[in-house]
Amino acid sequence: MTEKQGKILNAALELFAEEGYGTTSTSKIAKKAGxxxxxxxxxxxNKEGLLDAISKEGESRLKVLFANIVMEADPQEVINKTFRIASEIASDNEQSHFWKLQYKLKWETERYDENKMEPVRQALTAAFKKLNYLSPEKEAELLLLLLDGLATRYFLSDNFEMGEMIDFLSSKYQG
Known part of the structure; x- marks a missing residue:
């Protein structure tokens, strides 16, 4: 990606977050990006091509976040590392801002690809099987739903303590 493409994408992300995808014009994005x-x-x-590029950037970042989980052999560590993703995102301003924008775009454009979570879902299911949970698939799905809900709450609330909830969930899932 060239420097100018990066500027365009960053400007689009910021404007989509501030003004919404539907109301942001490409001329406004161009002006902000210079x-x-x-x-x-x-x-x-076109503008949808920008949205697709932003989504692809999100997918790339997800792969990086997921790699550490998917490659983990210890089942308890798979679960712990899944929780740590939320903590890492919450503690890094740039990451937090990027993912908040992704969430906002997901809701505004009604674009949601649940297949993006498949590598982690599979890793969690395998971990819960190894730990002899009764319904490993459902446990994995529940955990992902909880994390998605926590992320939504974190992004929408000014003073939500993500760390406290992650600690609470971690303690519930200790083997």
Whole structure:
């Protein structure tokens, strides 16, 4: 990705978050990025192309976050590392801002690909099987739903203590 493409994507992310995807024009994105509107069309075709590029960036970041979980052999550590993702995101301003924007876009555009979570779902299911949980698939799904709910609450509340809830969940899932 070129420097200008990065500027365009960052400007689009910020404006989509501030003003919404539907109301943000490509001319406004170009102005914020300091580029011509034609350059946006050359690199991304249209506004939806920008949204697709932002989604792909999210997928790339998810793969990095998930790699440590998927490669883990110890089942208890798979669960612990899954919880730590939320803590890592909450403690890093840049990461937190990026994921908050992703969540906002997910709701506004009604785009949700649950397959993105499949590697972690499989790792958690295998971990719960090894730990002899009665319904490993349901435990994995429940844990992912809880984390999604925690993330939503974290992004929508000014003073939500993510760390306390993660500690509470971790203690519940200690083997």
């Amino acid at each position: 580029v011509s509107e034609g350059l946006i069309f050359r690199h991304f075709t």
